[in-house]
Amino acid sequence: MSSQPVQPVAPTSPLAVASLVLGVLAWVALPVLGALGAVVCGHLARRDIRAARGTLGGDGLAIGGLVLGYAHLVVLVLGVILAILFFGGLAALIAFAAH
Known part of the structure; x- marks a missing residue:
């Protein structure tokens, strides 16, 4: 057995734990918040x-x-951009077909 003294462990920041928990919840239940x-x-x-x-x-x-x-914020922004492009293109296609 070694007789080295045990180093005390620094307490974990509650904000760090909250950050990780909210990060996981962003992907599961609370996307934006x-x-x-x-x-x-x-x-x-x-x-x-x-x-x-x-x-x-x-x-x-x-x-x-x-x-x-x-x-998650990057994925949300890309999703919004893709939705705008898709529905904008769809509207342009409908408008073009109407003429």
């Missing part, structure tokens, strides 16, 4: 973690929430 909440909580958590200088953990959770939130 979950993604926005994940991004906001993720940035706030990373700020708090940096300011704590090692006494607060959860940076990976915050990054995970940020990735999930931003990815």
Whole structure:
């Protein structure tokens, strides 16, 4: 057995946990609110973690929430753009066929 002292574990930032949970919920149940909440909580958590200088953990959770939130927002924006292009093209096709 080694006799090395056990390092205390820094507590996890609640905002980091909230960011990850909201990021997952954005993909499952709360598309826009979950993604926005994940991004906001993720940035706030990373700020708090940096300011704590090692006494607060959860940076990976915050990054995970940020990735999930931003990815979902990108998918939403692309979906809206594709819907506009599709229905705009459909309207143009109908208008062209009417003449």
